[in-house]
Amino acid sequence: MFGSALIVQAIGALFIGIVTVGMFQLSASLESIDSEAEFADAMGPFFAFMAGTLGVSVLIGFLGSVLQGVLVVPVSRSVLNRRTGFKQMWKLAGPRILPLLGVAALLTLGGLLAAAAVIGITILLFTAMGPAALLVVLPLGLGSVVVFVWIGLKLMLAPAAIVVERTGVYNGLLRSWQLTRNNWWRIFGITLVVAIMVGIIAQIVQIPVSLASAAIGGVIAPHPDAESMTSTLVLTTVISTAVGALVGSVTFAFQSSVSSLIYMDLRMRRDGLDVELMRLLETGSDPEGIPGGPSTLPGNAAWPPAGGQFPSAPPGQRPPA
Secondary structure, three states: OHHHHHHHHHHHHHHHHHHHHHHHHHHHHHOOOOOHHHHHHHHHHHHHHHHHHHHHHHHHHHHHHHHHHHHHHHHHHHOOOOOOOHHHHHHHHHHHHHHHHHHHHHHHHHHHHHHHHHHHHHHHHHHHHHHHHHHHHHHHHHHHHHHHHHHHHHOOOHHHHHHHOOOOHHHHHHHHHHHOOOOHHHHHHHHHHHHHHHHHHHHHHHHHHHHHHHHHHHHHOOOOOHHHHHHHHHHHHHHHHHHHHHHHHHHHHHHHHHHHHHHHHHHHHHHOHHHHHHHHHHHOOOOOOOOOOOOOOOOOOOOOOOOOOOOOOOHHHOOOO
């Protein structure tokens, strides 16, 4: 899980480092501008770098959605104490890559369109109403954030459903919506606590890195000029992005584990998946498959059985998951 997350984080860190160095060089060139025409010419690359930063963020989010579905494989297998190697994880998740790409593209595009709609409405309101538009824009912004979080949590289990249950894009989204029904607040609380924990840990790790970067800059360029400042920035950017990629890999793997366990827990509560897991544990059957999904052995069906109901006992009499 760490290795796969590190690949995604390294790609993002590489692009972020390139954008950071480019922005520094561009800002240094702005100091020598003397006319409005030169300033207008320099704004083109500046906006291009800003768009690149946004594109990197979108790319990381897109790849993260795909990777979240892949990482559910080792988590679901670890429930039965079955180890999963890097190659085996990608082999089991490989047939579901196209649906994962589809759901990641759909979620990313939906988020971008929603953000663009809110920004466009805000611009129109300020154009028409002036400063008085704040009375409308602030409630609109807060409401948009609430709706975004609500829908995001309702659909967060779609990648896991696509990989484990081998559904399509639409059915994966529908399955996530159904699983999270009447459990939204519990999922929100768990996700919020995990996000706070991860954020605090990441900040604690970054503090000594920032201090070390500043110290390195003071040693390399005690009397900075333009060339030495650029060299120092490149070095410190490489160090900070490398550490950021390592920390991001650990935190992303942890958050993906939590999301996958939430999915397994909801399957136990709604589908009686815990009984199927007990059967697999006792018999040792389907050792190379993904627990909770269609078996890789001939003649075995998917779980849950037809109708999605646990056959041996009413849901109200089942022990707590």
